[in-house]
Amino acid sequence: MSILVYAELRDGAVRPVTREALGEAKRLAATLGGPVTVVACAAADASFAALGEAGADKVLFAQHAAFARYDSAGHAAAVAAAAKAVGAKAVLIPASAAGKDLAPRVAALLGVGMAGDCTALDASGGKLVATRPVMAGKAYEKLAFPLSPAVVTLRPKNFAAAAPEAGKAAAVEAFAFTWDAAAPRAVVTGVSGESGGKVDLTEAEIIVSGGRGLKAPEHFALIENLAAALGATVGASRAVVDAGWRPHGEQVGQTGKTVSPKLYVAVGISGAIQHLAGMSSSRCIVAINKDPEAPIFKVADYGVVGDLFEVVPALTDAIQKLH
Amino acid sequence: MLQVVCVKQVPDSDTRVKVAADGRTLDPNGVTLVLNPYDEFAVEQSLRVKEALAAGEVVAVSLGNAGVQTTLRNVLALGADRAIHLKSDTPAPDALAVAKALAEAIKGLDAGLVWLGKSAIDDDGAQVGPMLATLLGRPCVTNVCKFELAGNVAKVEREIEGGREQLEVPLPAVFTTDKGLNEPRFASLKGIMAAKKKSIEERPVDLGAPNVERLALELPPPRAAGRIVGEGAGAVAELVRALREEAKVL
Numbered sequence: 392m393s394i395l396v397y398a399e400l401r402d403g404a405v406r407p408v409t410r411e412a413l414g415e416a417k418r419l420a421a422t423l424g425g426p427v428t429v430v431a432c433a434a435a436d437a438s439f440a441a442l443g444e445a446g447a448d449k450v451l452f453a454q455h456a457a458f459a460r461y462d463s464a465g466h467a468a469a470v471a472a473a474a475k476a477v478g479a480k481a482v483l484i485p486a487s488a489a490g491k492d493l494a495p496r497v498a499a500l501l502g503v504g505m506a507g508d509c510t511a512l513d514a515s516g517g518k519l520v521a522t523r524p525v526m527a528g529k530a531y532e533k534l535a536f537p538l539s540p541a542v543v544t545l546r547p548k549n550f551a552a553a554a555p556e557a558g559k560a561a562a563v564e565a566f567a568f569t570w571d572a573a574a575p576r577a578v579v580t581g582v583s584g585e586s587g588g589k590v591d592l593t594e595a596e597i598i599v600s601g602g603r604g605l606k607a608p609e610h611f612a613l614i615e616n617l618a619a620a621l622g623a624t625v626g627a628s629r630a631v632v633d634a635g636w637r638p639h640g641e642q643v644g645q646t647g648k649t650v651s652p653k654l655y656v657a658v659g660i661s662g663a664i665q666h667l668a669g670m671s672s673s674r675c676i677v678a679i680n681k682d683p684e685a686p687i688f689k690v691a692d693y694g695v696v697g698d699l700f701e702v703v704p705a706l707t708d709a710i711q712k713l714h
Numbered sequence: 715m716l717q718v719v720c721v722k723q724v725p726d727s728d729t730r731v732k733v734a735a736d737g738r739t740l741d742p743n744g745v746t747l748v749l750n751p752y753d754e755f756a757v758e759q760s761l762r763v764k765e766a767l768a769a770g771e772v773v774a775v776s777l778g779n780a781g782v783q784t785t786l787r788n789v790l791a792l793g794a795d796r797a798i799h800l801k802s803d804t805p806a807p808d809a810l811a812v813a814k815a816l817a818e819a820i821k822g823l824d825a826g827l828v829w830l831g832k833s834a835i836d837d838d839g840a841q842v843g844p845m846l847a848t849l850l851g852r853p854c855v856t857n858v859c860k861f862e863l864a865g866n867v868a869k870v871e872r873e874i875e876g877g878r879e880q881l882e883v884p885l886p887a888v889f890t891t892d893k894g895l896n897e898p899r900f901a902s903l904k905g906i907m908a909a910k911k912k913s914i915e916e917r918p919v920d921l922g923a924p925n926v927e928r929l930a931l932e933l934p935p936p937r938a939a940g941r942i943v944g945e946g947a948g949a950v951a952e953l954v955r956a957l958r959e960e961a962k963v964l
Contacts, residue, residue, distance in 0.1 A: 463844075491856070494841075495845045496845070498841070534928055535927045536926060579879050593875070664729075671937065674961075675957070676940070693940055695953055
């Protein structure tokens with residue numbers, strides 16, 4: 392019996408979402424029983440023993456030349472085999488772009504259902520119950536798992552990484568798994584845009600989003616300046632994405648990304664239901680809008696009624712002076 | 715080449731959620747059902763491939779009660795050639811059950827491309843596509859935002875954190891589509907008229923025992939009432955103070 396965690400790596404380095412999953416695995420192991428086993432799919436060892444400090448007891452190192460980059464089919468085969476090998480009760484996978492792609496494949500290989508993008512897991516009754524948002528957070532469902540293992544993905548920034556246990560090393564074992572790499576499969580041939588250092592909306596601590604109130608795409612410079620001052624990621628409403636002002640990847644809402652940063656600043660966004668759904672779980676919401684009746688003020692912790700063309704530069708200035 | 719596009723009927727994004735008396739499901743009263751927005755990109759891409767090849771057939775598949783035929787008819791109006799309605803009067807319990815029913819319907823079709831939206835905006839699952847691909851034993855790329863066909867290989871891109879992945883995929887394969895892949899068309903009057911004569915084949919399906927069990931559907935806790943800190947640029951000082959001292963987020 393074991394809790395299995397999929398270690399998400401990028402260029403050999405462990406991503407923060409992996410530490411969050413390990414932290415949760417450690418908490419679950421206290422109730423469901425451990426140990427916490429990590430499966431690391433990689434082309435070469437990358438100091439996986441150090442995952443011990445983040446909560447891993449053991450690391451299964453699934454090595455393959457094809458694993459220098461994410462490999463959907465190969466990783467799924469390795470993770471499913473690892474789940475069987477350790478008799479996993481639960482398989483925890485970060486709900487990242489890779490993890491969301493991987494988890495359903497793992498579940499299908501194991502013949503079990505899964506819960507994606509979970510915001511809370513509870514094992515207090517001896518059985519796992521997952522809480523996850525539906526309709527971009529308009530409601531939450533609680534799910535139980537009649538089959539074993541329970542496969543879940545964990546939404547970034549919702550689970551705390553464990554306090555590091557300095558010096559604790561995980562035992563690293565080579566993990567042999569069967570996978571036919573010659574079978575037809577999707578192969579990653581390249582990755583672009585990585586060097587930008589831009590934090591994705593779903594993992595951002597602070598987001599500044601702009602909407603129709605900006606009146607023209609070039610005025611998004613105001614949003615970018617404020618975001619730069621705050622160290623924030625830029626988001627956008629559906630209206631401005633549909634108008635072609637901003638790329639699709641920046642859209643927050645029910646047909647875009649659901650986000651839960653510690654600070655969300657909505658500028659010139661009135662607050663359509665589908666937008667509110669995507670950002671209402673943010674810890675602190677600031678709204679800047681000239682219309683005091685705008686629905687965005689109903690979810691905002693702090694509102695400023697006024698002309699964003701005056702308020703935003705003043706706020707940017709004030710933030711810069713803090714540094 | 716035969717292509718399959720799997721579509722789902724969902725409550726539209728303006729839906730205000732009310733939980734039904736059973737405490738586990740969405741109260742359907744006053745809910746408008748539409749084609750899942752991400753499926754629009756799947757339908758559009760299948761039609762573009764068919765047009766580019768000037769050959770083949772697009773088959774739309776949907777699972778659900780009699781009501782989903784409205785959505786299938788819409789997809790036929792957009793240009794799909796025929797439809798298969800996997801008929802079940804009980805709602806699908808989970809994604810694996812849906813993927814199994816779809817796999818059963820698709821495996822006999824010799825489809826070169828299978829398309830789905832990246833997720834449905836009701837359950838936000840994003841599971842059926844990769845599960846279906848796994849059950850069919852076919853390559854799969856999720857969240858495709860760029861697609862090119864070069865003979866029997868698809869060159870595609872998908873968004874990842876802070877960038878994009880480029881992938882090459884031999885056909886037959888399964889793809890789930892993201893916003894940005896294309897601009898979906900609207901149905902023409904001619905298309906709507908033609909759709910009335912196209913076939914929707916009904917096949918009853920048994921979805922089996924649930925693989926995941928929903929215990930409850932709950933509304934999120936209401937946010938504590940906030941406050942207007944002031945008007946105009948003069949409010950900035952107080953806003954910054956509140957963010958630092960009260961909310962402690964700066």
